[in-house]
Amino acid sequence: MAGRRGALIVLEGVDRAGKTTQCCKLVEALCDAGQRAQMLRFPERSTEIGKLLSSYLEKKSEIEAHAVHLLFSANRWEQVPLIKEKLSEGVTLVVDRYAFSGVAYTSAKKLQLADAAKREGFGCELYENQAFQKQVLQRFYQLMEDPTLNWKRWNLRSSHSGVLSASKFYFSDSRCFQKLRRSPRGNP
């Protein structure tokens, strides 16, 4: 008899919302509870495609917007065999960003990154500025309106030391909202 398939749990949100922190806590909690769980993150910067993306995000190289969207997608596709293998082995995967980031970030580029880049407060990585992050947040809200997806939203202020209950797609924004309000120069 085939074993039980692992769950695919995706955490999404804007930059520095706390996704990595919550992914680690969730994996730890699942393992403590006797489950087999592992974390994945996108972009996965260790692959050849991931290195191109990392260089682009760090503003060390330029890539045409459509091409970079496809590279983010390819970066996920190259992990699909691993994802399928792990899930079929019964391992639960907690994923730090996935295709929703691809949609939200690319569609938010209608802001025109070239203009945004000239504004003060542009951060270390390409997308780390207040105006762009607000656009991304709006795109995430639009994606969350899809009733066919099992989105759950959580407030980091109350759950930072807590544990997430099992579900499929999580979205976090509260701490970012605080930072966006607080920071006059952006860089949330």
Ligand code: Z5A
């Ligand atoms: N991108 C894209 O455009 N298209 C795509 O398809 C994909 C991605 C997949 C890099 O992603 C960029 O790629 C990203 C989107 C784009 N935009 N940019 N720039 P990334 O995931 O590598 O980078 P990131 O989103 O900036 O991740 P991050 O910096 O690792 O943020 P995070 O995971 O949300 O947060 P964190 O690492 O858990 O926490 C950040 C800090 O806050 C850290 O010091 C924590 O200790 C602290 N923290 C965490 N939680 C709390 C709470 N609750 N209170 C106080 N402090 C906290």
